[in-house]
Amino acid sequence: MTTTNSESTTPDQPPPRERRNFLAEGAAIVIGGIVGLFPVAVGLGVIFDPLLRPKKKGPGGKVIGGGFVRIASLDSLPENGQPQQFPVIADRLDAWNYFPDERIGSVFLRRVGENEVQAFNSVCPHLGCLVSYARGKNYFHCPCHNSAFQVDGEKIEIPGKINPSPRGLDSLEVDEKKLTQTGEIWVKFENFYTGKKEKVVK
């Protein structure tokens, strides 16, 4: 350790390069690469967890989401076919939290016949805002980018007017058997990817 006391100001001249040693170079690159990637690699599982574990289970292995949910009884729908909005109450799983009977979304229901009900998810198929029903004018309107839908959920297309939604409102399956037997409206509540021509379940 004699250099510590030296007052020389410049570091020593670098030693001349060694002869190339491909084995050492290759090994250095590979091993260095591995340890370099290691920190990210161990985290990949967590980063991609939403894709690796898409169906998450609730307490007791209960499947959450996708099933039929009771929304309302048929009596609560007006006979004139005007849509009514209802909250959807079901179990919800949010990462580490489990919420039994929470509001997980909302649907529009409308009576279209004696024992027939149409159900739509309130989420706008354009980019996911919630549509509302303009009563006086009898159509659905989205406050975000002005998508508009007829009372039956079809996309309104008026030449010269822009309607950015790629498809009509997302209809939801209604359990017809339960409806005729009990007068209760059960709806298969699903969310769909927005911005696509086709309905793709989330």
Next chain:
Amino acid sequence: MMGNLLKWLDHRTGYQAVLSDALYENIPGGSRWRYITGSMLVFAFVTQAITGLILWAAYSASAQTAWESVFYIQHEMAFGWLLRGVHHYMAQSMIILLALHMLQIVVDGAYKPPREFNFWVGLVLMLLILGLALTGYLLPWDQKGFWATNVATNLASLTPVVGDQIQQVIVGGTQYGNHTLTRFFAVHAGLLPALVVGFLALHMAFFRRHGITAEPSPDRSDQYFWPQQVLKDAVGCFVLMIAVVGVVVYTHGAELTAPADASEPYAAARPEWYFLFLFQMLKKFDSEFIGAIVVPGVVMGFLFLMPLTGRVKIGHIVNVVVLLVLLGGAGYLTVEAWNADHFAERNVAPGEKDFAGNADAKSAYTDKYEASEGFLKAQKQAHADYERLVELIERKGIPKEGAVALQRNDPKTQGPKLFTRHCRSCHSHDDGSGEGIVAESNTAPNLHGMGSRAWLAGLLDPQKIKTDHYFGGTALMETDAGMMEFVTGDLANLDADGKDLLDKIIVAVSAEAKLPAQAKQDATAAADGALAAGRAAFEESFDSYACADCHKLGDIGELGDAPDLTGWGSHEWLRGMIANPNHERFYPDNNDRMPAFANNADPERNQLNDHELDMLVRWLRGED
């Protein structure tokens, strides 16, 4: 002594060379104000990093705590509003500075060779800063940030092939929740700042390598960076600081709206102003792919190519012109978006405008007006909801389920929604101010103020009972016997004694409701004997009938032809009435259309559950 010390320090560290390198950089043509934007951006970024770190020390990223911790910073912590406000508005100033910085670089030709790389690094930095702005908007987990960011992440699924997967990885699942927050927070506070620091170091290294771009002009001599340019930079940063603090104090900090609720629509969802032009562009195309991917992609591509096309003179001119057009276009779209939302504020209602018979113009105008009206109303509602929540929190504190629970269990917030959903098809709840809820078809009484003396006096007014406000649309109207006959017969043309009798009855019956708003008057009436007098009057005949002939009131009269007025309008009475109007206490025979909302043995099947019924009734009665 000092000199020796510094010499020693320099020998060990080499600081003097670094310092003189930094301070004695030559600026051809001397210092200029237009060069200050770069330093200001660094100042702004450092401010963001430090204020952000301190905010972090008070922030908690989860769906039950994010909004709550931000609320706490904003309203409780010492100068928390200042800290949060500075972080919020400094971020906005960075966007403006970015635009100015880029403009200066391009106009001065500082992007041309050999500085291509520095320009590209600058563009990357710009995208990183925009990313910080986007991710930061969600972190307070309020309605505004929630819905605006929701639109942004939904755009991710437009990416071809793996769009859905990308969206899921960003959102941390298919639905917004805890993991959306934790992910956004990690990106906002960790990943992006680290990348900014790295690219900023590169940016400055490249800048030092090639120096300032300036045309040396004969009438301006060169200067070193120190002290003239440093002074100008410092003044720029100082002005920025004052401006940001001024805005924060003026606005009392950044806005916070009600806590995020995925089941609660928020019609005023808009991105922050600097993204409004992108938002507006989405309204312009039938396919969001064009507005959100193609146009921004082409613009970014153009920007990245500028250093290459700028080599030739004409290319440079084109670059400058296009950049100005782009900035102007963004500005135009921003103003357009703002105008569209505020249209109704500055234009007359469609009904008051003359379209000279042009139906198309009228319908276009109406659409525009109504969309804007909806936005403004939602914005106003959002403010009111927030104010209400602040009040609730002051009174009750935030429960561990989060502030959303307070809102969902608040009669004042939920009452109007429940009324709209279940009652509005027939009933209004309208005080005539234009703010109330108006029935779709007025076939039942207006319930605003139901139970109060004024309401009851109106019902017993021969002129009013027949109007839509009371029994005008009901089956009770059609019966020429009963209440209608009594009010329009007995109560018409009352003499002074009769009026007195009626007033007494009104006081006594209305006191049954025990309305909080009337508590004082009721207490006085009880004390001075007016209640007792009213009860006695209940049994006294007018021309042909006494009230007690048909109605029961406590132990006076018998249950029979007409609703029991015992506890009329009280919590219990209203609950019972809504649950089952056909009950013998109410209208067993002449209820024409009101459904029983909670009369099922299986509570699951009721249209209103217990909790909802309770909130609705409390709201109707003005209980808190």
